[in-house]
Amino acid sequence: MTKMLSLALFLFPGYHLGAWRLPDAVPELDLTIEHYVRAAKLAEEAKLDAIFFEDQAAVRRSNDILAGDTYGAANPRSIHFDPTMVLPALAMVTTHLGLAATSTTTFNDPYNLARRFSTLDFLSHGRAGWNLVTSFNEDEAQNFGLDAHLAHAARYARASEFVDVVTGLWESWEKGAITRDKKTGSYFDIEKMHFLQHAGEHFTVRGPLTTGRSPQVRPVIFQAGSSEPGRELAARTADVVFTLQSDIVEAKAFRDDIRARAVRFGRNPEKIKILVGMTPIVGTTDEDARELAARMMALIxxxxxxxxxxxxxxxxxxxxxxxxxxxxxxxxxxxxxxxxxxxxxxxxxxxxxxxxxxxxxxEGSYLKMIGSPASIADTMQEWREAGACDGFLAVPTHYPTGVEDFTGLVVPELQRRGAFRTEYTGAHLRDHLGLTKYDQTPTADDGQS
Known part of the structure; x- marks a missing residue:
């Protein structure tokens, strides 16, 4: 039986450092909401699980710019919106597509972040996702009152407590707590509202949230991290793990490791999905795709x-x-x-x-898949059948053609093979990905963390 893939579209303006210079590329994607809207609609038409945005709160390589290296540092990956402000707009023009964005634990507070993604979960009717990162761009520290980045271990210690506070806040209201009973005058059931009263090493947070219990209760938690503390945090807390893998054997070893760690934390490994990042470069034939890849490379x-x-x-x-x-x-x-x-x-x-x-x-940090739609689909299926991943985070080289080629050519090829859905069967992002659902009594095999 063909194994079904999970697929998300990672829309990253300027991802390929040459592709934005192609005649048909629209680099204005980075600061134009209309282009984001069209990309989201293309992703939803293809029945993808989610559209995903990264974030960095600093111009890349700011220290080098100050030192005079303006050419190398002034690249298009530095320019983009705050993605958490883009997602509500996309929620209004889509109905099923998951909406996920990066937000760092290093330069945020858990209450504000929990409230922000809970709000998005309401606005999207249960389609919100948070990509938990600790930040690797050291330039960011100087935008938040620090001379240097926090030490790696300290960042992960803070992140571990941070996510516990966030999930605790998301669950601070029981189901049916907000009654809005006009007859009795009772707006919510005080017995079903709980103060978190968290007092830890990094945070002191009373709670509860002001948003009540959102449709998913817990928006989907995404994470990417290959270090030892990163893997431990992912196995304990993440629903979806992104990974930088270019070798199928090493990718399987990574997936096996995360799943084994999840079991150690009392979780069902089937409820944690591993998505390999991939950059599709699509042509009518394999030769056409290689020629396109070479043409884009020559622009870097x-x-x-x-x-x-x-x-x-x-x-x-x-x-x-x-x-x-x-x-x-x-x-x-x-x-x-x-x-x-x-x-x-x-x-x-x-x-x-x-x-x-x-x-x-x-060209991008992720695995390059260069070829015809059939060739790329072959490779994606090979990785899935080998147990190297549960699906892929597709990162097109540019907009609109790169997005159109993946959603309009590669995905239909996967659908023809029965490797990807042709219709959505659920309303929430957790439904699309086959994850634990928190708005019901957990079963023995749900494996909540």
Missing amino acids: PDDLALSNLKPLAGGVDFREFDLNAPVPELPESNAGKSHREAIMSVSRDQNLSVIETARYFA
Whole structure:
């Protein structure tokens, strides 16, 4: 029996550092709501689980700009809206598509974040998702009163307590607590409203939320992290885990590891989904797709590719290395661990030099799938059937063509094969993904964390 895929669209303006220069590309996507609306409608027409947005609260490489390296730092990945402000607009023009956005635990407070995503869950009638990150962009610290990023371990300790506060706040109202009884004059049942009264190392939060119990109760929690504390936090708290994997064997090992950890936390591993990030480059034929990939690659200056790699590796300047030699062992840093490991893994597994590795990540950090719709569908099914993932986070190179090609060509091919839905069968994002539902009495195999 064909295994069904989970599919989300990751819309990231300027993701491919050359594709935005194509004649048919619309780089104005980054600050134009009409384009976001059309992309969301295309995703919903394709019956995707969700549309997803990342966030960074700083211009990339601000320290290098101050030092005069304006060319390498001034790239399109720096420009985008606050995604939590975009999602309510998209909720009004879609009916089933999940709506997810990144919001960092390092530079937010749990009460405000819990309230924000609970509000989105109401506005979307149960389609909200929160991507929990601890921030890897060290420039962000200087926008929040810090000279340097918090230490990696400290960020995860804060995040662990943060998510407990958020989920506690989401559950601070019981089902049916808000009565609005005009006859008796009772607006809500005080016995079904609970104060959290959290007092921890990082936060003191009374609660409850002012929003009541949202449709999903807990908006879907997404997370991406490959370090030891990242995997532990994901296995304990996440519903969906994004991962940077380029090798099918290593991807299966990652999925197996997260699922085993989830069991240790008393969770059902079937209720935690692993999505591999992939960048589809689609052509009528495989040769057409390769030609498109080469044309987009030619639009990325080498200096920009090398400059882009620096923050991903925690500040390592690759221009100091032999550009035609393999990537050396990179030092540990206080930035995110996933990208550091991915850089070394991609270089090793694909036998890439420093400059080739820089070009790879200038195209985007995720697995590249280059080919016809049938070829890309073959690869996606191969990964799913091998147990390497539960689905994919598709990151098109540009808008609109990249989005149109994935939603209008690749997804229909998967649907023809029975590998992806042709209609939505539920109302909530948790329904689409097959996750634990919190607005009902949990069954023994629901495995709530």
